[in-house]
Structure formats: structure tokens, C-alpha cells
Amino acid sequence: MTTVLLVAERDEQGEISQTTLQAVAAANGLTEAQVTIAFAGEAPSSAGSLAAEKVVTLSAIDASDSGIYEQATADVAAFAASMNPDVVMFNKSDFGSIVSARLAFRTDSALAADCIGISNADGAVSVTRPVYGGSALAEFEIRSTPAIVTLRAGAYEPSTETGSPSVEAADSTESVEQRAQVTDTVAEARDGVRLEDANFVVSGGRGLGGPEAFHVLTDLASVLGGAVGASRAACDAGWIDHSHQVGLTGKSVSPDVYIAVGISGASQHMAGCSSSRAIVAINKDSTSNIFKEARFGVVGDWEKILPSFIATVRELKA
Amino acid sequence: MKVRIVVLAKQVPDPETPPSQFKIDESSNSVITPNGVPPVVNGFDLNAVEAALLLKDSDADVEITVLSVGSDFVMDAMKKPLAMGADRLVLVADELLDKLDSSATVKLLAAAIQKDGPFDLILGGRQASDWDQAHVTLGLSEVLGLPLVSLVKKLEINGDSVSLQRLIPDGYQAITAPIPAVLTVTNELGEPRYPNLRGIMQASRKKPEIFSLDDLGLSPEDLTPKLELKKLYVPESNKQVELIEGEDEADSGKKLALRLREEKLI
Ligand SMILES: Cc1cc2nc3c(=O)[nH]c(=O)nc-3n(C[C@H](O)[C@H](O)[C@H](O)COP(=O)(O)OP(=O)(O)OC[C@H]3O[C@@H](n4cnc5c(N)ncnc54)[C@H](O)[C@@H]3O)c2cc1C
Ligand SMILES: Nc1ncnc2c1ncn2[C@@H]1O[C@H](COP(=O)(O)O)[C@@H](O)[C@H]1O
Numbered sequence: 001m002t003t004v005l006l007v008a009e010r011d012e013q014g015e016i017s018q019t020t021l022q023a024v025a026a027a028n029g030l031t032e033a034q035v036t037i038a039f040a041g042e043a044p045s046s047a048g049s050l051a052a053e054k055v056v057t058l059s060a061i062d063a064s065d066s067g068i069y070e071q072a073t074a075d076v077a078a079f080a081a082s083m084n085p086d087v088v089m090f091n092k093s094d095f096g097s098i099v100s101a102r103l104a105f106r107t108d109s110a111l112a113a114d115c116i117g118i119s120n121a122d123g124a125v126s127v128t129r130p131v132y133g134g135s136a137l138a139e140f141e142i143r144s145t146p147a148i149v150t151l152r153a154g155a156y157e158p159s160t161e162t163g164s165p166s167v168e169a170a171d172s173t174e175s176v177e178q179r180a181q182v183t184d185t186v187a188e189a190r191d192g193v194r195l196e197d198a199n200f201v202v203s204g205g206r207g208l209g210g211p212e213a214f215h216v217l218t219d220l221a222s223v224l225g226g227a228v229g230a231s232r233a234a235c236d237a238g239w240i241d242h243s244h245q246v247g248l249t250g251k252s253v254s255p256d257v258y259i260a261v262g263i264s265g266a267s268q269h270m271a272g273c274s275s276s277r278a279i280v281a282i283n284k285d286s287t288s289n290i291f292k293e294a295r296f297g298v299v300g301d302w303e304k305i306l307p308s309f310i311a312t313v314r315e316l317k318a
Numbered sequence: 319m320k321v322r323i324v325v326l327a328k329q330v331p332d333p334e335t336p337p338s339q340f341k342i343d344e345s346s347n348s349v350i351t352p353n354g355v356p357p358v359v360n361g362f363d364l365n366a367v368e369a370a371l372l373l374k375d376s377d378a379d380v381e382i383t384v385l386s387v388g389s390d391f392v393m394d395a396m397k398k399p400l401a402m403g404a405d406r407l408v409l410v411a412d413e414l415l416d417k418l419d420s421s422a423t424v425k426l427l428a429a430a431i432q433k434d435g436p437f438d439l440i441l442g443g444r445q446a447s448d449w450d451q452a453h454v455t456l457g458l459s460e461v462l463g464l465p466l467v468s469l470v471k472k473l474e475i476n477g478d479s480v481s482l483q484r485l486i487p488d489g490y491q492a493i494t495a496p497i498p499a500v501l502t503v504t505n506e507l508g509e510p511r512y513p514n515l516r517g518i519m520q521a522s523r524k525k526p527e528i529f530s531l532d533d534l535g536l537s538p539e540d541l542t543p544k545l546e547l548k549k550l551y552v553p554e555s556n557k558q559v560e561l562i563e564g565e566d567e568a569d570s571g572k573k574l575a576l577r578l579r580e581e582k583l584i
Contacts, residue, residue, distance in 0.1 A: 066491075067467075067491050067493070068465075068466070068467065068493070094487065097452060097468075098456065098466075098468060101452070101453050101456035101457060101460075102456060102459075102460055102466070104421075104457070105421075105424065105453075105456070105457035105458075105460035105461055106460050108421070109544070110419075110421070110544035110545055111420065111421075111451075111453055111457075111544075111545075112451075112545055113450070113451045113452060113453060114450065114451075126548070130450070131448065131449050131450055131550070132331070132333070132340065132349065132447070132448060132449075132450070133333055133447060133450065135335075135337055135340040135552065136340070136342055136349070136550055136551060136552050136553075137550075137551055137552075137553050138547060138549070138550045139547075139548045139549040139550075140545045140546060140547055140548060141545075141546045141548055142544065142545060142546075143542075143543065143544050143545065143546055144544045179465035179495060179499075180465045180466070180467050180493055180494070180495035180496075180499070181493065181494055181495070182491050182492070182493050183492045183493065183494060184491065184492035185486070185489065185490075185491050185492075186489045186490055186491075186492070187486075187488045187489035188488045188489045190488065200584075224584065232505070235506075236505060236509075242485070242506050243487060243488045243489065248450065249444065249445070249504075249505075251487065256583060257578065257583050257584065266334075266337075267337055267340075268333070268447075277583075278578075278581070278583055280574070280578070281559070289336070289337050289338070291559045291561075292337075292555060292557065292559070293555070293557060294557070294559045295557065295559065295560065296559065296560050296561075296562060296574065296577060296578065297559045297560070297561050297562070298561070298562050298563075298567075298570045298571065298574050299561060299563075300567040300570060304566075304567035304568055304571070305567045305568070305570055305571040305574075306571060307568070307571065308568040308569070308571035308572045309571035309572065309574055309575050310571075311572075312571070312572045312575035312576065313575045313584060316575060316576075316579050317584075
């Protein structure tokens, strides 16, 4: 038997997040898995039919702890100590990255971040994770219990299995002193669809040459009902807010169509978009790496290509 | 009062190595450094150096120590933070230290910090561009029992606390933390400054201070990895791009749209 503690997350609507459903699939893929799913705060009603033995609720994360997660770590650590699982699984989200790392070093356990595969045989857990920005894959065997992992978004298909877990509240834990305090949260206003949820993403890179060109991309995105992304180079240049960055240290997207304009296709960029159904590249350099990753491509200057592309898309959509 | 800052900096293969030149020796599970491409200080760690220098710019009584654990250090690379304006370079150097997992790295860094400290601020990079774990700095805060704030893009010291801006997916959080604290710095802080000639001259005269495993009271057994690397390889890609070619670029744009419609993608 392999006991798994899966620390779940909820989306903006309060529903079980798609990435958590992906983790449920990964957890149930382990041999002889026995899965417990923990929610911070109340579990959404749909948690009652998740493919798991048990659903537990831990105390909620309050806004002053969000991003620091001192209390959240204490709550997860206390529950993990009572359960003594073989594997503790998180998503590679802001929450999952921090709580997993704090938990691992607090309990002197092994930690593997941003995994795209997890398996077990003969009592040993192994993971596969992209390294060197995605240029290589590494397989590790985890040499201590529990094995603490975070999973990359899109690495697994969301679980569609159902079950009838028991749902209960975990014993309440002591409140810890919050040393770092969040005093304010400033969020970028968003109009239209969330980048992570978009079916179409139009991304721009250094090849756009300046901030004005992003208006053209916004125009195309709105015709397609999609969202605008960017490479780190474009964000670092200040042409567009960092919240649009796609990649290893930006957002992970998996739209039907990902259109990369003036982006060279560095491995760290592709790490955020390679699970797209089709990548379309517009780049003036035919030797650019993006053409090794794309399904369709046009070699040329975006300034000459995009206007007729957008006009034709508009006609087709009309 | 003097403010002592330690910046954690790792030597890594240059992450801008083009994918076509990125090669792995599968027998030793390690990256083959392309000829003539020297290693660099991890990019986010230079952002952390810059963060420390910004504090020093506004308060002269700041001392910046750069701390690194590893083997085969290339001084031209490792002295860059000194050339930018950092005061000291401390290296935990031993040939045993070339294949550490994050748990061993944290042990070594914690021991070095305890020996060389106390420090008011411990700054690390957001993540190291070789193994992309983003664990070491977070782990260090747990082991040292200090408050942690990750993904810092702005910071200011006010007496015995720091005011920070922390990057979140759609904006930032304003955070205050008591010092000493452990912070990870992200590139949104701004470009690291270029070393000037004077900085380069000063750096060339400075000698790194070296700690051995013995100095830190650690033995090789303390560094047994919890993650054992079994296999390192470049994934096969069998993608074949379909290039759309029209009479001119405008025509290609049109044809691309029609082709995507044909595939029912739009
Ligand atoms: C640890 C780490 C994490 C990173 N995380 C990320 C990340 O999350 N996201 C990310 O994007 N990057 C990330 N990077 C940076 C990444 O390595 C690249 O530097 C970056 O993606 C390059 O951006 P770019 O493609 O826009 O620019 P460039 O590589 O400069 O490419 C610009 C492209 O535009 C083309 N071009 C120029 N003019 C035109 C024109 N008129 N018409 C058409 N094409 C044109 C050029 O041929 C070129 O291919 C990370 C790097 C590291 C080390
Ligand atoms: N060997 C090392 N020496 C010094 N600092 C390190 C070392 N490894 C990691 N760090 C620091 O920890 C950060 C995160 O590293 P990692 O957890 O490996 O992604 C880096 O950006 C560095 O600031």
C-alpha cells in the first residue's frame, strides 16, 4: 500500500482546481495508492465524489498568511505527522511551492519540484522532472519517506474517476506566530479571459521591438476570444506586465492554439507552453528554435504577416 | 549600525546555451559544457546581489558577503558580484561538492552562515537555472528558523524590519518582516548593474575566503543525497513544422489563417 496525502487547491470560483484534478490522476496512478485529499478551509461539495479514500479539511488560509504560509505549513505538517504518508503531493503553484519546501525541510524529507511524472515500484518512489530550463529530463529515485513532490500543471490529464471518500475535519492545530505579515495586495486588473484558461494565446517576444506591438496582439487575441502572453524578455523590457509572462518562471498555459510572435523559443519559454495543442510560430529567423517546437510556422517579419493574418481570421470568424 | 547581508550565489552552466549545443554525457549523468562557454553566476543570484547593492547605495554602512558552495569554481565568473560592488566572497569549496541535492546544499550553507554570521539579511535567488528546484533558500529559512519571504522584487530596511514587495501571479503583495530574515529575489527587481572598471580592478585584488568541510564540522556522510539522480537525458523531439509560404509575407499571413481554419484550430 502507498499512502498519499494530496494537498488540494481551489480555483477562483471555489471549485476544485484543474491542477488538483491532475494531481488526483497522478496519485491514483501509483501502485496500490490510498489517497487522502486535504483542503485548506471548507471542501467544495464536489470533493465528496473525488477518487480518494478520504477528504479532510484543514484550517483556512487567511489573507495575512497568503504568500508566506506559516500557518498553512504548520497545519499541513501537523496533519502529515498524524497520517505519516509515503508521498505528499502538491501542485507547483505559489502555495504548493512554498508549503512543500517548508514542510520538507521542517521534517528533513526529500523534495522534488515541478515533476512531470511520478511512479513507484518495490517501495521506492521515482520522479521525472525537467531540468536545465527544460533542455533535459532527469529521473530521480527518492531516498527518504515521505517523498514530497510538486507537479507541473498539464503533466497529467485531470482525473475523471469518481469515488465516495469520507469527508472530515482535521484536528485543529495551534496558531503559530506570523512573523512576516502581508499588509496589502495589489493585483493587476484583467479584462477578458484568464491566460491559464484561454483556448487561444497570442504571445509576443523581444522581436516585437516595443510596447506598441502588443496592441496588435491584443487585437488578435480579442478576435479569437483569447489572451495575450509574453516572453520574459518582453516583460523585462517593460513592454507588458510580468503577469503576462509564459514559461518556467511565468505562467503555464495549454491552449488549443499558441501563437508565438517574435519569440525565439528558449527552453525556459517553451516550459510554459509546450503542452499546447498546436504551436504557431511567426519569426523572421528560420533557424530559430521555435520552429523545432511549432506545428505551423511562417518565416518572416511579423509586421508584414500579422495584418493579413488578423484580417483573414476576422473574416473567417464573421 | 552596520548591516550585514549575505547573498547566496551558485555557479551554473550558462543557461543561454542554445538548445542545439546543449549536450549530456549519459554515462556520468552530467552536462557537457560546450567549448568556450564558461559557467556563470546564476542569473537570479545576480538579481539578489543587485538588491543588496541597492540597500548599500542608500546606506553606506552595509557589508555584502557573497557565499557559494561547490567545486571547480571559475574565479572570473565568481568574482562578478565583487566587481559589481560586493565586499567579500566566501567559498565552501571541495571536490566532493559537485553533485549535491538541495538538502545537502542547505546543510552546508547553514553551517557556513552560522560560522561567518550573524547576518541581518540572507538573500538568495529565485531558483538556480541548472536544477530549477527553487528550494535551497526556502529550506535555509526553515533550518535557520528565520522568517521567509520569496519572490521579492523590491525591498527597504526600516530599523529592525524590512518592507518588501513580493511577486504574485497577477501583481504583488506588500509585506513587512522582522530581521534577520531570508529572502529570495526575482528578476522583476531589475537588471543587475554592470561592473565598472574600478569594480573590476578591486575585485581582481580580492581573494576569496575558503571554507572546507572540516571547517564547517561536516563530513561527507552528512551530505548523502535524498534525491538520487538515476538518469539525465535530452528528450527526443519528433515535431515537424509545416512552414506556410505565400507569394509574399502578407499572403503567408492569409494562408496561415486559412490553414488553421482547415485544421479546425480556429
Ligand atoms: C532560470 C531562467 C528562467 C527563465 N524563465 C523564463 C520564462 O518563464 N519565460 C520566458 O519567456 N523566458 C524565460 N527565461 C529567459 C529565456 O531563456 C530567454 O532569454 C527568453 O525567453 C527570450 O525571449 P525572446 O524569445 O522574446 O527573445 P529572443 O531570444 O531575443 O528572441 C527574439 C526573436 O524574435 C525574432 N524577431 C526579431 N525581429 C522580428 C520580426 N520583425 N519579426 C519576426 N520575428 C522577429 C528573432 O528572430 C528572435 O528569434 C528564463 C531564463 C532563465 C535562465
Ligand atoms: N551551491 C550553492 N551555493 C550558494 N547558493 C546556492 C547554492 N545552491 C542554491 N543556492 C541559492 O539558492 C537559490 C535557489 O536554488 P535552488 O533551490 O537550487 O533552485 C539560488 O538562486 C541560490 O541563491
